[in-house]
Amino acid sequence: MSTTTGNGGTHQHHPASRWVGSPAGRALIALALVLLLGVVFNADGAFFRIGAHRDALRQASVFGILACGMTLVIITAGIDLSVGSVLALVAVCFSLMSIHWSWPAWLAIPACLAVGAACGAVSGGLTAWFRVQPFIATLAMMVFARGLAKTVSGGMKVSTAVQAADGTYDYVAVPGIFRAIDSRVLGGNLSVVTVVFAICAAASWMVLARHRWGRQVYAIGGNEEAARLSGVPVRAAKIAAYAASGLLAGVAGLCQAAQEQQGDPEAGVGYELTAIAIVVIGGTNLMGGRGGIGLTLIGTLTIGYLEKILSINAVPEANRLMLTGPIIIAAVLTQRRRG
Numbered sequence: 001m002s003t004t005t006g007n008g009g010t011h012q013h014h015p016a017s018r019w020v021g022s023p024a025g026r027a028l029i030a031l032a033l034v035l036l037l038g039v040v041f042n043a044d045g046a047f048f049r050i051g052a053h054r055d056a057l058r059q060a061s062v063f064g065i066l067a068c069g070m071t072l073v074i075i076t077a078g079i080d081l082s083v084g085s086v087l088a089l090v091a092v093c094f095s096l097m098s099i100h101w102s103w104p105a106w107l108a109i110p111a112c113l114a115v116g117a118a119c120g121a122v123s124g125g126l127t128a129w130f131r132v133q134p135f136i137a138t139l140a141m142m143v144f145a146r147g148l149a150k151t152v153s154g155g156m157k158v159s160t161a162v163q164a165a166d167g168t169y170d171y172v173a174v175p176g177i178f179r180a181i182d183s184r185v186l187g188g189n190l191s192v193v194t195v196v197f198a199i200c201a202a203a204s205w206m207v208l209a210r211h212r213w214g215r216q217v218y219a220i221g222g223n224e225e226a227a228r229l230s231g232v233p234v235r236a237a238k239i240a241a242y243a244a245s246g247l248l249a250g251v252a253g254l255c256q257a258a259q260e261q262q263g264d265p266e267a268g269v270g271y272e273l274t275a276i277a278i279v280v281i282g283g284t285n286l287m288g289g290r291g292g293i294g295l296t297l298i299g300t301l302t303i304g305y306l307e308k309i310l311s312i313n314a315v316p317e318a319n320r321l322m323l324t325g326p327i328i329i330a331a332v333l334t335q336r337r338r339g
Contacts, residue, residue: 174261
């Protein structure tokens, strides 16, 4: 395919070059480079074992669930810094309800998800109704939710050690719902948490790609004033985006509690930064209006495998953290160059 240039010549635009220059192309190239890194630095064949891939997906799944919600918010040209704290709050609530209060799963799970969605809706309400900057609104929620998690838990981990009236501790059984979420399927080769992540990603993709609200989210991120003039219910759509982010943070909190078999009020610290990194590396534009769940899925795999490769090669955690910064900057610079 060719297009005419200003001096009468032609400039070739090959489909392959367009694909490489697209967000999806760049995200897939980044993932391929990470996998190649794993092949080269395979830790005496550890990278080629099925367990390494299963564990990489399992470890990345909680971050991936958070990143799905973060994608919805970022497409509206917003940000959600509260997801790590909301995860901790829900993990604490889920552990209290299931372990200490013996609530059945059909009651505890909806109640916890409602807590997460409510936190997100409050952040969205502050942004949509009171015009508070998303950074400030979600920063406030981050601090509040973390404080609430510590208050509800009494500042301690909510575990199977339940304190009796005389001050002694009785150990109770791990709830069945915890064991179910932390189990594996397909002959032990796939974690249930990874299945939950896949369901969350599919549902998020469906509403973004097929639902009217998804089109509204893209319109708001592209040009909020134009969207408003076009009849888009901007406030309602924004609040829904933040509520969905809170809901997915709640799902991640359930998974976190089940995996750790406890509710830790300190859980999720820094998780919001990893979620943002996943979204950016995937290629969703931080300015809003462009991106998608498919890109976030690629970003999740990239970060997940990078973490696993560094882990099996015994790279210290401090070095792993330092690597994340340059990777984010490189992803943003690539976005800007493309723009």
